[in-house]
Amino acid sequence: MPDPTVWNVVRDAGDDTDIVLAADFPVTGRNEGGFTDLTPGLNLDCALWQTVAPVRSPEHDALDERYLQPWLSEVRASGRNVRAVLGYCAGSVFAGVLAEKIAARQDTAPHVIVFDPELVDVPTVHLQFGRVIGNMTTVLTPEETGELSDTAERLAAKPDVTPTAFAAGLHAAFRPIGTGALRRAGLDEDYAGELVSLVGSFMAYLATAAGLDPRPGWRRATVMTSASEHSGLNRMRTTPGIAPIEVAGERRFDVAHQDLLRTPAVAASVADVLAGPTGDTA
Known part of the structure; x- marks a missing residue:
């Protein structure tokens, strides 16, 4: 089959091998490790494909299970296990849902392995938007940064605000400010527009994850947990209103959240899970 268009081939192993799928939203310059860091330590004999997030607007596009269809369709078209x-x-949400849908149409359920999984809520979107703004301090003025931060605080404080509405409001506020800042920094109109759309696609990614229920898939998952108290199961276990998260197994590592995917001991643990019978994540 032709190279996939909605998956990034992190490791190729020929068209007749199994595939491992990985859900994430990697961007150039982020400080967290990614699946490109993890993959060499897995010693895979099959391919690994990573999600390419669709271009979506949190203000205008429907953000529901249809978001997953391009990913599922391309996997189905490959004919591969x-x-x-x-x-x-947040990619763990997509992993849980994708795993359930894939398990329903192949003979054996895939392993599910998630790394500091998050149920996306308003604080999650707020935190991630803050990181986006923090990465743009070279082009945003202090006044622009302050305006965006104040807008985020105001929107987050609205009674009963949903993650979807919050993400849409953040992008609506960011779009003119971000465009102006990038143009001022010397980027042409098209490239500035692409970068602003990338931020919108990230907000849409988070908003979509907020509306999905990954917990059926997570019940079969092995969780790799960092030492960061505000990430993954560590955060969810101390957040009021979140019911206990059921998982098949958990492996804890004394590393920060941002280093989870680039830690050799984590890669070795994942390789150990993958070496077990397919569908067995204990």
């Missing part, structure tokens, strides 16, 4: 589905942070 999915050995495992991995997910990092």
